[in-house]
Amino acid sequence: MDSFSNLFTKEHVGQLILTILFIIYLIMGYQTPDIIANAVDSLVGKIIVLCVVISLFLYTNPILAVLGLFVAFDLVSRSAQKTGIDALQKYSPSEVKKSSQFTALNQFPYTLEQEIVSKMAPIVQSGSTLSKPTYKPVLENLHDATSI
Secondary structure, eight states: OHHHHHTTSGGGHHHHHHHHHHHHHHHHOOOOOHHHHHHHTSHHHHHHHHHHHHHHHHHSOHHHHHHHHHHHHHHHHHHHHHHTHHHHHHHSOOHHHHHHHHHHHTOOOOOHHHHHHHHHSOOOOTTOOOOOOSOOOOOOOOTTOOOO
């Protein structure tokens, strides 16, 4: 209760005004402007918002700091909704989902063609020596080209 009464002293008027502004922002649900939303929705913007919240916890009234934490969370989520990143994260499929769909679509039964080809293919074992071919290659007319 001491921190609540401490907020109403003459030397903490700025903190009281900031507390009232935070409450108004949370209750009224104002839209975040595009410029601010784009700035906050980046990695640097989120780090800056986190630093501001940490400085509120270090240097101001605890009530204002907790309100600042709620406002920061709300600002980041509203900015993500405004820029569209929130919808991308919710509705775009992950790599695991995509690969599972592709695997399900690429399951084919063993066909007759595969069976016949496997029976016809010559089996070459590693380490076995191949016999000399019975044919002799013939070089065609070069038409004035040089041989390699």
